[in-house]
Amino acid sequence: MSALSHSSNAHNNSFFTIPTIKFTKLFINGHFVHSISGRTFETIDPRTEEVIGRVSEGDKEDIDVAVAAARHAFDQGPWPRMPASERAKIMMKWAELIDENIEEVAALDTIDAGKLYYFNKVAEIPSATDALRYYAGAADKIHGNVLKMNGDFHAYTLMEPIGVVGHIIPWNAPSLSFFIKVSPCLAAGCTMVLKPAEQTPLSALFYAHLAKLAGIPDGVLNVVPGFGPTAGAAISSHMDIDAVSFTGSVEIGREVMQAAARSNLKPVSLELGGKSPLIIFDDADIDKAVDLALIGIMSNKGEICVASSRVYVQEGIYDEFEKKLVEKAKTWAVGDPFDPKSLQGPQADKNQLKKILSYIEHGKREGATLLTGGNTVGNKGYYIEPTIFSNVKEDMLIAQEEIFGPVLALMKFKTMEEAIKSANNTKYGLAAGIVTKNLDTTNTMSRSIRAGIVWINCYFNVGSDVPFGGYKMSGFGRDLGLEALHKYLQVKSVVTPIHNSPWL
Numbered sequence: 407m408s409a410l411s412h413s414s415n416a417h418n419n420s421f422f423t424i425p426t427i428k429f430t431k432l433f434i435n436g437h438f439v440h441s442i443s444g445r446t447f448e449t450i451d452p453r454t455e456e457v458i459g460r461v462s463e464g465d466k467e468d469i470d471v472a473v474a475a476a477r478h479a480f481d482q483g484p485w486p487r488m489p490a491s492e493r494a495k496i497m498m499k500w501a502e503l504i505d506e507n508i509e510e511v512a513a514l515d516t517i518d519a520g521k522l523y524y525f526n527k528v529a530e531i532p533s534a535t536d537a538l539r540y541y542a543g544a545a546d547k548i549h550g551n552v553l554k555m556n557g558d559f560h561a562y563t564l565m566e567p568i569g570v571v572g573h574i575i576p577w578n579a580p581s582l583s584f585f586i587k588v589s590p591c592l593a594a595g596c597t598m599v600l601k602p603a604e605q606t607p608l609s610a611l612f613y614a615h616l617a618k619l620a621g622i623p624d625g626v627l628n629v630v631p632g633f634g635p636t637a638g639a640a641i642s643s644h645m646d647i648d649a650v651s652f653t654g655s656v657e658i659g660r661e662v663m664q665a666a667a668r669s670n671l672k673p674v675s676l677e678l679g680g681k682s683p684l685i686i687f688d689d690a691d692i693d694k695a696v697d698l699a700l701i702g703i704m705s706n707k708g709e710i711c712v713a714s715s716r717v718y719v720q721e722g723i724y725d726e727f728e729k730k731l732v733e734k735a736k737t738w739a740v741g742d743p744f745d746p747k748s749l750q751g752p753q754a755d756k757n758q759l760k761k762i763l764s765y766i767e768h769g770k771r772e773g774a775t776l777l778t779g780g781n782t783v784g785n786k787g788y789y790i791e792p793t794i795f796s797n798v799k800e801d802m803l804i805a806q807e808e809i810f811g812p813v814l815a816l817m818k819f820k821t822m823e824e825a826i827k828s829a830n831n832t833k834y835g836l837a838a839g840i841v842t843k844n845l846d847t848t849n850t851m852s853r854s855i856r857a858g859i860v861w862i863n864c865y866f867n868v869g870s871d872v873p874f875g876g877y878k879m880s881g882f883g884r885d886l887g888l889e890a891l892h893k894y895l896q897v898k899s900v901v902t903p904i905h906n907s908p909w910l
Contacts, residue, residue, distance in 0.1 A: 421744035433614035435475035436624030452520035452752040464632035469640035472628035476597040479625030486595035490546035520752040521527035534585035540870035541593040565749035567595035569648030574639035577603035594894035607631035675883025680836030684714035687842040688722035712837035749756035752788040762811030835877030
């Protein structure tokens with residue numbers, strides 16, 4: 407493991423000069439404002455456990471103001487009424503501004519979420535701006551259909567923006583989550599109120615600043631940091647919000663749905679995490695399979711909804727696979743996320759670290775074999791070792807519940823039928839991976855696993871044009887792809903009589 411490197415001040419770093427925090431207020435109607443209550447909350451650097459700054463705490467009253475601004479911008483403002491090509495130009499300008507400021511915003515996600523700086527800069531934020539550009543390109547390609555009716559009638563459909571949208575996004579991928587919600591919503595002509603996770607508000611506020619510079623009209627994008635039981639609940643239950651998109655836990659997803667139903671029956675889309683299987687067959691390239699298994703669970707310190715937390719290996723290669731996996735896991739560098747040598751930074755916050763450690767203890771008590779890891783790293787910061795369990799039974803907590811950390815449950819299987827049954831033995835259905843050289847195996851497996859995305863001989867490969875979402879209790883609705891654009895659009899049918907037409 408690499409040595410941890412910390413300084414005594416969260417704003418100074420041996421690997422990187424931390425930028426000054428510029429934006430900590432609510433962004434409502436095109437302006438940064440204090441919360442009505444005047445309350446603030448701390449945002450913590452998970453590398454050092456020190457306070458980065460204090461952020462204005464949005465509450466129900468602030469959500470009301472933000473929704474009123476978004477409502478006015480939708481009902482009377484220029485955004486839904488301007489030519490879609492003009493919306494696209496502004497979105498493209500916003501993407502350019504993000505590119506120009508990428509080092510600063512990448513650093514914000516590192517000090518707020520413990521994410522690797524290099525990964526933010528070369529992967530996550532470019533993926534976020536790719537999504538913004540993708541939907542900018544789609545903005546002027548929203549079309550209805552002409553319908554052939556029986557009788558003397560003509561009909562067609564209109565695709566209209568759904569209205570004011572509430573977005574509630576998670577802390578594990580602050581930048582990507584922001585743009586996979588906001589981008590299709592903007593392209594559709596909607597306005598919105600977005601609540602970033604209380605753990606990671608800084609990049610969202612910075613993006614709001616850049617949106618203003620790009621020319622997005624006031625009231626179209628409102629960013630209100632706050633807590634779930636107050637600001638989040640206010641969004642879910644608001645009578646003047648027309649749709650809600652939420653990414654987070656199953657428990658909170660239920661509350662969002664209930665609040666939406668009790669209020670104005672607004673449509674909801676939910677992405678609620680997973681317990682994704684990676685299934686490795688005897689004919690697999692073992693070294694490649696080991697790499698995929700490690701990347702699948704250790705990337706972003708396991709704080710990924712599609713993490714391959716359950717790895718099933720066919721018995722013919724199991725022993726060799728286990729040996730190589732453990733050897734490689736022991737070399738996985740845990741350290742300061744600004745250090746280019748680090749492969750894993752700290753968990754996002756103290757509560758998440760405690761949760762992961764409690765699951766590790768459950769695994770031990772339930773009789774799983776701890777092959778490597780299981781401990782914290784260093785004396786400061788929320789760092790934890792890559793952890794691998796073997797002899798895991800299907801009914802153990804570490805095989806059933808989403809841990810959201812670098813903890814892998816390793817299991818063995820004999821037949822394809824057994825692998826399919828085990829892969830589907832979960833309440834989740836977000837993602838899955840298959841490693842094999844056999845085309846028949848891939849075809850059967852990919853059609854038998856109940857998951858929203860299946861990767862074959864790869865993992866974590868997503869794109870702006872690839873729909874992303876879950877089966878079962880992983881939620882419903884899709885982010886990314888044209889499916890995401892459509893969930894922010896209403897279909898209106900228009901029927902008119904036709905007279906004296908030479909044909910019908």
